[in-house]
Amino acid sequence: MSVNYKELKKDRSAEWRQGLRNLLGAKERVKGVRVKMSENAPEKRNTNFFEVNNGISAEEAALEAKRCLDCPTPTCISGCPVNINIPGFIKEIEKGDMKNAAIVLKSTNALPAICGRVCPQETQCEIKCIYNKFGQPPVAIGNLERFTADAERLSGKISIPEVGEPNNIKVAIVGSGPAGLTTAGELAKYGYDVTIFEALHEYGGVLVYGIPEFRLPKEIMRVEIENLKKMGVKFENNFIVGRTASFDDLKEEGFKAFFIGSGAGLPKFMNIPGENLINIFSSNEYLTRVNLMKAFKFPEYDTPIIKGNSVAVIGGGNTAMDSVRTAKRLGADRAMIIYRRSEAEMPARDEEIHHAKEEGIEFLNLNNPIEYIGDEKGKVKQIKVQKMELGEPDESGRRRPRPIEGSEYLMDVDVVVVGIGTAPNPLIQQVLPELEMTAWGTIVVNDGMQSVSRPDIFAGGDIVRGGATVILAMGDGKIAAESMHDYLQNL
């Protein structure tokens, strides 16, 4: 996606924007101190599932909005995968027009309350902020985004994007995660008759089964789904496209095009001895039991979970952090991360690592499991861990970990969660063998997110990328919606 600077310049030259800039000069603005979002106390929050971050107040938001210099060439926008008009919504906050701030935000980002919480702003928009050049902390764009979305939701007067005249063309969205929801919203704006098919019994994909309540309350998801319903988007749960009905069945029922956003739903394991012992879970299973099935309320809810006393989570990404912080909340005395590289190479967001440490999570970096040992019932009781050191950088640019010979030691555990990533789900390949896939099982698409082998199929998110972020999935959804519109109008 490219930034439309001409359009942005026009917005920026509006009289009121000039007025704000004249009212307070840059020299005054840079004196402001970046807002700090309040958080619940670590020793309290690691025993419950309530949201960790409390958001910022209206006063704090107004002060933070003043820090934004409304740059002539706003570099922050180029760091955002969906190119949100960042100064546009921030200046609306400064003006005090929260309703408009939400409208500007939502014109490019359908799920701002979610992105405001889970996006890695520190490596996207905020890293591009001009303040970095002054050696000062960037404008807290993520916090302002969250504030804008929350304020609108809490006002009870959510603006629903305008939808086009119905064109009665049916399109199917496979999967209700961030990619699918974004595509659906965009297509509804054009006037399409959109149906989202979801395999699980609840909507939201990774946002409901993967990301825990303490990072993304499910209530927010529920409101977003309601909004899409108000835009005319239809939802069908417990429906696996390709199995419950085939793609061809749906074509016969009038669906003209498909967007596949089925995610990367196949957990990776390390294939080391003992990995199939009892009480060794994938992060997906562990988090799904807790988040989707509410196993933390067992036996009020029927789905059980094993609450370990000494829980090791393998991996250093956001999913690993979510898993280990969940383990702590389920009552583990020791909840630890075992990661084969050092903290500098961890793919998890800084904020998640920081929060985890505050909550008493132990970090065993430069350690790697090589074998699991079970008891007589087949339950894991020990991990054989090997220490690692860092060598030369690999193709990812991160220093390659290598084992230190003779450094193996045994560690007592009763639960292990493997969170080393996911591979694309094989189901799509099984039911659409004609679809061109990469060796990794991702769908091959062109720049418009259109399958190179079947023009009526578009795809985005992890089924194309293998494993990425919510915002990149949403960016894909936007591009796909645009090219689906092109395709359908020229059919």
Added chain:
Amino acid sequence: MHKIVQREVLSKDVVKLVISAERISKSRKAGQFVIVKLGEKGERIPLTIADSDSEKGTITLVIQRVGLTSHKFFNTKEGDEVTDIVGPLGLPTHVKKLGTIIAAGGGVGIAPLYPIAKAFKEAGNKLIVILAARNKDLIILEKEMREFADEVLIYTDDGSAGTKGLVTSGVEHVIKRENVDEVVTIGPAVMMKFVALLTKKYNIHTLASLNTIMVDGTGMCGACRVTVGGSTKFVCVDGPEFNAHEVDFDEMLQRLGAYVEQEKIAYENVLKGSDGGAE
């Protein structure tokens, strides 16, 4: 929501439910399963589809009362609704004409065996069905199997029906009597293990349909993983049927017991509660 249109008690602990599920009744093939969930707070469990009627838009599930969720299913009434059903899941049975087939089912495994046996018969095979259970009351679907099978042999642990003995006695009896091209077996993991050991001795290709713990049933969680031929497979997307000679049944048996303590707590709670116990 899916209405239960017919409920029939097949034996003391086994119930047959015919449930309205329009789409699945049309798309399902022999060997596939569904994930079901009963109530807002229910858990997701896999159940093999025993039969379907695409005209009426129904599927048939046969459930043995063993724990919390199966107990709740056993206690449903005609007209009740099943909150969630998703499927059909898993790869269908690879049915083709091979010659003589033994379909060996134990206990409630007889139900998922039924559509597979029928499909093999329809593909032109000679079909010998062996049904085994602890006692006479636990032998289900005998009449239905007799409608198409060339032969049905019954084995019970206590000799209350058919021949006294285990399913393996029946399989070996037939193998010794005539040439058998393939064995399909479904039942408790320990039963399938011994069928596999037996047929391996005679070098007869054997399929086992595995019923493991699952959450989503679409490959996402990995709860259902088993070792087959030395590598880890997911029963939900790679199965549910595998070459029985390659399945690590001991590991599977262990993994089936993963939640045994929690399940006991939950089951005792429900038995103590007002909705427990009675039929």
